[in-house]
Amino acid sequence: MIKKRTDVVTEEISKFQNNTQYRSNHKKDPGMFASTSTMDVSSVEFKSRAAERKNDINAVAKKDVITLPPTTTIMGVIKTMTSKGFRRVPIADAGTKRLEGIITSMDIVNFLGGGSKSLLVENYYKENLLAAINAGVSEIMQRDVAFVTSKASIADAVEMMIQRNTGGLPVVDEDNRVCAIFTERDFLDLMADTIDYDSIKDYMSTKVKTVPFDTTIEEAAKIMVSKGFRRLPIVKDGILIGIVTASNIMNFLGSGKAFEKMVTGNFHEAFSEPITSLITKDVIWASPEMDMGDAARLMIEKEVGSLPVIDNDVLCGIITERDFLRAVSSTYW
Incomplete structure (x- = not known):
């Protein structure tokens, strides 16, 4: 602890x-x-x-939350998330703003060939990506949404996020209208300067799934969905060369780069590129002895959601925003 x-x-x-x-x-x-x-x-x-x-979620949740109606096309949602840098967007009725669902970057990765949602592309749209992305987001959004009310405490929200294994919660008012959103990053921002100085080695995940540098984007998407990982470290000759996230894959489509690879419109063409083409940042890493406070501030400063942990040039773990959530909540709440 x-x-x-x-x-x-x-x-x-x-x-x-x-x-x-x-x-x-x-x-x-x-x-x-x-x-x-x-x-x-x-x-x-x-x-x-x-x-x-801690009895006021409104003190830390973001009020300028963007919602999209369920009739928005999947591509429209992807473009919004890409341009705004969002990992998730609540889906709400256009008129009443009442919560109807949520879409995350992992849902998009699932849809793009990583999991069960890709059956929509394969079966209904006969693997035609251009047709599939113009379907309404209601086809792939999560309908069983984890959320909290505006009267919830931060402790309530953290407990819900851990129980439901989610990185963000819409906040709704008494009429179920979306009024804010609370995420793991909001929690990290809140706690970064109040976390005691224990080493991250006590809280990091040690079972790290890596992929070789020549893994395709489609293969990486399938691994993310099957293993439940939002990020994958990429290695070449045993050396960590980068990390690719679910958002990177989503942004590949949102930026239009995926369409440059297509000839027939088949979605397999778009995602046959090596995953290394999506690496956008130098590797920001930590040592096992780095304390929790420093690691949290480094993640905030560099705008990353995780830090690979390297000891004697060997990848020995990874610490994520979710790990901070569990560590702090288990101690203080």
């Missing part, structure tokens, strides 16, 4: 402040360190800060 340290001697604070990696990546937060030998991030302070806000 994450330790609740209430007192840290001056020597330990000095070591932490002088850590070159921390200094190079993060500005000193005056709220993090006391002027004496006591660190100002303690279990007492955390509980006080959490207590102020």
